[in-house]
Amino acid sequence: TMLRRLAESGVVVSKDKFLAALHPICGDLTFAEAFARTGRLVNLSTSTTSLGATLLLNHIIAPNVLVRSAVQASCALPGVMRPSTLLAKARDGSIVAFETAGLLFRDGSFQSDIPMRELSAQFHCTHFVVSQVNG
Numbered sequence: 305t306m307l308r309r310l311a312e313s314g315v316v317v318s319k320d321k322f323l324a325a326l327h328p329i330c331g332d333l334t335f336a337e338a339f340a341r342t343g344r345l346v347n348l349s350t351s352t353t354s355l356g357a358t359l360l361l362n363h364i365i366a367p368n369v370l371v372r373s374a375v376q377a378s379c380a381l382p383g384v385m386r387p388s389t390l391l392a393k394a395r396d397g398s399i400v401a402f403e404t405a406g407l408l409f410r411d412g413s414f415q416s417d418i419p420m421r422e423l424s425a426q427f428h429c430t431h432f433v434v435s436q437v438n439g
Contacts, residue, residue: 346362
């Protein structure tokens with residue numbers, strides 16, 4: 305059960321199982337591939353565990369990062385799921401660790417609940433309409 309898993313491992317959800325559960329939904333789609341396929345922007349907010357920096361993941365900043373890896377990182381909260389490295393697609397199509405010098409990523413709300421500064425810098429936004437779900 306979830307309580308036993310929390311007592312034994314310190315988290316409710318295994319990041320590897322969560323990542324595997326996302327695979328049928330997202331596959332190995334990268335941010336760049338998602339944008340090319342749909343023309344829609346996907347932005348996921350993460351933060352680093354050691355530097356305390358917010359990173360807005362999208363087709364501009366992290367084009368080769370797997371969307372499912374970013375979703376997993378953005379869901380990493382203490383007691384729920386451990387922080388993780390990001391996964392990316394290499395030129396040959398293989399899945400590799402994203403080049404971040406060993407940084408671990410977690411939910412972006414640790415640094416900025418809604419990353420308005422980052423959105424403004426990247427997309428020159430001045431007004432925001434936000435739909436946010438916290439479970």
